[in-house]
Amino acid sequence: MTAPGGLSEILTAHCPLLDTAIGEALSGHPAYQPIRRAAGPLFGCRAETCARLLGLVLAGDTLPEDDLARFRDLGVMAARQAIPLPVLSEAWDLALAAAARSCWGVAPAGCFTEMAELTARTARFAGRAREECIQGYAEAPCEGGRSRPLRRLLAETLLDGAPAGAIADAAGVRLAPAYLVLLCEAPAIASAGNWERASERLEAWDGVLFSGDLSGLVVLFPAADPLWAEDRAAEFTAGLAARTRGRVHAGASLAGGVADVPAALEEASRVLTIVKAIPDAEDRPYRAEELLVELAILGQPGIRGRLSAVLAPLDAGTDLRRTLEVLLACNLDRERAARELWIHRRTLHYRLDRIRDLSGIDPSSARGIQLFRAALTSARLGRLERDGGEDASLPPPLSA
Numbered sequence: 007m008t009a010p011g012g013l014s015e016i017l018t019a020h021c022p023l024l025d026t027a028i029g030e031a032l033s034g035h036p037a038y039q040p041i042r043r044a045a046g047p048l049f050g051c052r053a054e055t056c057a058r059l060l061g062l063v064l065a066g067d068t069l070p071e072d073d074l075a076r077f078r079d080l081g082v083m084a085a086r087q088a089i090p091l092p093v094l095s096e097a098w099d100l101a102l103a104a105a106a107r108s109c110w111g112v113a114p115a116g117c118f119t120e121m122a123e124l125t126a127r128t129a130r131f132a133g134r135a136r137e138e139c140i141q142g143y144a145e146a147p148c149e150g151g152r153s154r155p156l157r158r159l160l161a162e163t164l165l166d167g168a169p170a171g172a173i174a175d176a177a178g179v180r181l182a183p184a185y186l187v188l189l190c191e192a193p194a195i196a197s198a199g200n201w202e203r204a205s206e207r208l209e210a211w212d213g214v215l216f217s218g219d220l221s222g223l224v225v226l227f228p229a230a231d232p233l234w235a236e237d238r239a240a241e242f243t244a245g246l247a248a249r250t251r252g253r254v255h256a257g258a259s260l261a262g263g264v265a266d267v268p269a270a271l272e273e274a275s276r277v278l279t280i281v282k283a284i285p286d287a288e289d290r291p292y293r294a295e296e297l298l299v300e301l302a303i304l305g306q307p308g309i310r311g312r313l314s315a316v317l318a319p320l321d322a323g324t325d326l327r328r329t330l331e332v333l334l335a336c337n338l339d340r341e342r343a344a345r346e347l348w349i350h351r352r353t354l355h356y357r358l359d360r361i362r363d364l365s366g367i368d369p370s371s372a373r374g375i376q377l378f379r380a381a382l383t384s385a386r387l388g389r390l391e392r393d394g395g396e397d398a399s400l401p402p403p404l405s406a
Contacts, residue, residue, distance in 0.1 A: 031104035081142025144173040161215035167268040182228035186235035189274040190256035247289035258291040283386035286334040313381040
């Protein structure tokens with residue numbers, strides 16, 4: 007349905023300001039200048055592009071094949087300029103949001119229904135154009151069905167929540183009905199040689215996709231069989247841990263379907279934040295179901311403040327917090343904890359008694375050690391937040 011003449015005339019007259027609004031929204035974005043260089047020869051200036059697309063939306067026409075081909079060419083040129091797909095997608099969304107705000111800002115109050123129809127039509131147009139752009143992006147770096155660039159691009163597309171069918175076809179990869187998202191960090195072994203071995207291991211598993219490197223890696227394990235995916239994620243994480251003296255931190259989340267991959271990545275990221283903070287974290291993937299108490303702490307500033315008060319009395323002693331952290335990291339094995347601290351076992355007993363006397367909480371009791379674990383986790387979360395996400399984990403154990 008074509009919009010009423012009055013609204014069409016208002017929006018057409020508004021087109022120069024619409025162009026300005028989009029330019030302001032994209033100004034400073036890392037993809038803006040490369041996209042301008044790529045789009046210039048294809049569409050003309052930005053004002054001409056705005057006028058043409060607005061005219062198509064108002065007329066209710068479909069995008070002509072010539073325009074679709076231009077969007078494919080835009081994707082090719084963006085890929086050749088090494089613009090990451092998530093960055094390109096973000097710029098796309100910013101432009102659409104700016105256009106919608108600008109048009110709704112000038113629409114008369116009585117044109118709500120017509121504006122809603124135009125907005126829905128614009129979303130359909132944008133989705134079709136985006137698919138063509140991604141198709142061109144996927145075809146640009148094609149180096150054969152098993153090419154690394156395309157498989158990495160496919161992983162980034164799924165993580166971004168963008169349509170991935172065209173890239174999967176170009177890469178020769180059959181999308182799984184579900185994925186286990188593994189987010190892990192092993193900065194202590196993030197060398198080129200270690201990364202080459204790790205990436206070869208991932209490529210050996212059929213259908214596994216990944217993006218990043220050992221300092222921050224996201225892996226998508228096909229999860230038609232969730233147990234297979236969980237086993238492969240644990241096997242990969244254990245392999246990394248076997249090659250490092252430092253910690254390997256990993257969080258995992260199962261996506262119910264391809265569309266749920268971005269949400270699973272967000273959950274895995276929250277889990278990884280907790281894993282980096284808990285003093286007794288193991289070198290394995292953790293799931294949110296295992297860390298419900300810690301995740302609750304993460305979202306409760308008041309509780310975190312009270313947990314901080316639990317540790318405050320320990321500052322009157324020497325290395326008392328550190329003693330608790332090492333004891334937890336050693337799974338409450340006092341013999342091993344004493345060795346890791348380079349102290350006699352009697353000294354360890356003295357420190358634990360001192361902790362009890364200062365805090366009024368007995369670290370030898372189940373309730374006491376659980377409370378201290380929660381307090382230490384909260385404190386380490388605070389350090390991670392203040393340090394911008396830098397690792398607040400314990401130094402590697404001497405026994406390593």
